[in-house]
Amino acid sequence: MIRLYLGNTTSDTDNRVSKLAQENNTVNHGLITCADDIVQDGFYHTTIIDISRNELQKITCDIELLDQPKETYSTIYEYYKTLEWVQGNNYWQQLVLENKSFCIFPFINHSLKKNVSTVCCRSDVPISLTKDFDWQNSTKMNQLRNSMLAGERVNHCKTCYTVEDSGLTSARQSQTIDWAYRLGLDNIEDISYSKPVMYDVFPNNNCNQMCRMCKPDWSILIQREQNITTSSSVTNWNYIDVKTAQVVYIAGGEPTAMIEFIKFLDRCIENNRTDLEIRINTNASKISEKLFKKLEYFSNIKFTVSIDGYHKANEYQRWLSNWKDVTTNISRIVTNGHSVNFNITLSIYTVHSLADLVVYLDKHYNNHIVSISYASFKNNILDPFIIDYSIDVIQNLETTIDLAVVQNNPILKKFLIQAVDKMKNSTVDIKRLEQFFKYNDNLDAKRNSSLADYLPDLESKRKLL
Numbered sequence: 446m447i448r449l450y451l452g453n454t455t456s457d458t459d460n461r462v463s464k465l466a467q468e469n470n471t472v473n474h475g476l477i478t479c480a481d482d483i484v485q486d487g488f489y490h491t492t493i494i495d496i497s498r499n500e501l502q503k504i505t506c507d508i509e510l511l512d513q514p515k516e517t518y519s520t521i522y523e524y525y526k527t528l529e530w531v532q533g534n535n536y537w538q539q540l541v542l543e544n545k546s547f548c549i550f551p552f553i554n555h556s557l558k559k560n561v562s563t564v565c566c567r568s569d570v571p572i573s574l575t576k577d578f579d580w581q582n583s584t585k586m587n588q589l590r591n592s593m594l595a596g597e598r599v600n601h602c603k604t605c606y607t608v609e610d611s612g613l614t615s616a617r618q619s620q621t622i623d624w625a626y627r628l629g630l631d632n633i634e635d636i637s638y639s640k641p642v643m644y645d646v647f648p649n650n651n652c653n654q655m656c657r658m659c660k661p662d663w664s665i666l667i668q669r670e671q672n673i674t675t676s677s678s679v680t681n682w683n684y685i686d687v688k689t690a691q692v693v694y695i696a697g698g699e700p701t702a703m704i705e706f707i708k709f710l711d712r713c714i715e716n717n718r719t720d721l722e723i724r725i726n727t728n729a730s731k732i733s734e735k736l737f738k739k740l741e742y743f744s745n746i747k748f749t750v751s752i753d754g755y756h757k758a759n760e761y762q763r764w765l766s767n768w769k770d771v772t773t774n775i776s777r778i779v780t781n782g783h784s785v786n787f788n789i790t791l792s793i794y795t796v797h798s799l800a801d802l803v804v805y806l807d808k809h810y811n812n813h814i815v816s817i818s819y820a821s822f823k824n825n826i827l828d829p830f831i832i833d834y835s836i837d838v839i840q841n842l843e844t845t846i847d848l849a850v851v852q853n854n855p856i857l858k859k860f861l862i863q864a865v866d867k868m869k870n871s872t873v874d875i876k877r878l879e880q881f882f883k884y885n886d887n888l889d890a891k892r893n894s895s896l897a898d899y900l901p902d903l904e905s906k907r908k909l910l
Contacts, residue, residue, distance in 0.1 A: 477491050497853050564602065657762050710723075729774040752788075755801035807851070811848070
């Protein structure tokens with residue numbers, strides 16, 4: 446008889462399995478970290494920390510959950526994730542599948558883009574044109590919350606709905622599950638907060654890059670390039686209650702280029718909130734020594750690095766970035782003990798190098814979270830599927846699906862499988878391709894750059910015109 450038990454990360458797990466083994470006249474072989482560790486009859490144990498989901502799915506013997514109290518797990522998230530791995534779909538997974546509208550963010554989160562409040566960082570539809578509104582009792586917020594509870598889709602959440610309607614998993618679905626785990630919520634009735642526990646803040650458009658899929662609102666350099674002289678509003682970070690917050694997510698612009706970010710970190714230190722989870726969305730292009738030193742005070746810093754293509758493709762799409770600087774800073778983030786995950790924005794600029802990027806991430810960071818989405822732009826001229834692809838390009842991407850970094854990220858895997866299928870069926874859209882080259886040639890003229898120098902595969906598509 447072979448049996449595997451999942452439990453918490455304490456010695457209680459080993460003690461319980463030893464006792465169960467004795468009662469069943471067998472032996473406890475101890476902790477395993479991969480499927481190949483099971484080589485003979487007996488009992489084994491592991492945790493979601495010690496084994497990947499992919500490895501667990503390779504195991505064919507009975508898998509059972511140890512009867513350990515929720516409180517004995519290191520985190521609530523760890524408890525619920527363990528439950529999910531053993532028992533499959535749970536309450537929250539079923540909820541976000543059956544209710545096509547509900548999202549946890551309006552019940553726990555205050556998102557602020559400069560001085561405009563929205564339901565989350567993905568929404569551009571204002572809830573309020575000021576940060577100083579009654580988050581708990583706002584009429585608009587409560588109407589939106591009630592619509593979600595009733596399963597009625599709302600105008601504020603079109604981004605996630607579009608993702609779901611295309612067959613992919615949206616942030617609405619994944620983040621609702623993750624936050625329910627984190628907060629220890631058993632059902633919707635448990636959600637009751639008088640203040641936000643999470644804050645999204647997009648303070649201003651200070652940024653050190655000029656991304657080709659970006660706009661002046663989020664990059665002061667693009668604003669200057671387009672000769673826009675109107676000043677942009679700036680967030681007063683004091684609206685964040687650091688005493689009650691659990692998570693603060695900071696994007697931009699570029700947070701590492703903002704003096705106000707350092708001041709915010711100082712306020713956290715002054716309020717003894719160096720345990721606060723601070724999520725930093727960064728291009729990792731230029732992280733100062735001063736900032737690295739300041740972050741040493743904090744125990745729960747999580748970087749999300751936006752990295753769209755491999756080497757030249759990333760440098761071209763994220764104009765003014767330097768591949769060596771980016772990879773060096775990522776390595777230092779990890780060495781300093783901070784968490785890091787990755788966010789890829791796939792476009793016509795980066796699609797040819799996507800396979801190389803996945804290989805790079807697999808080689809260096811295959812146990813890290815990788816998210817991916819398509820670039821959004823006017824008339825969808827950055828859509829990767831307005832050109833045709835060679836068999837070699839398609840096969841190169843297809844082979845990455847078996848890599849550990851993809852297998853460890855189910856949403857990434859699903860995206861890549863769909864992307865490969867779209868590439869196989871992709872045909873030339875002359876109208877949008879003409880618009881793309883016109884747009885990009887204009888940028889190259891302003892920036893003294895050349896598409897051919899960075900992305901010859903894409904430049905070769907000009908002949909289709």
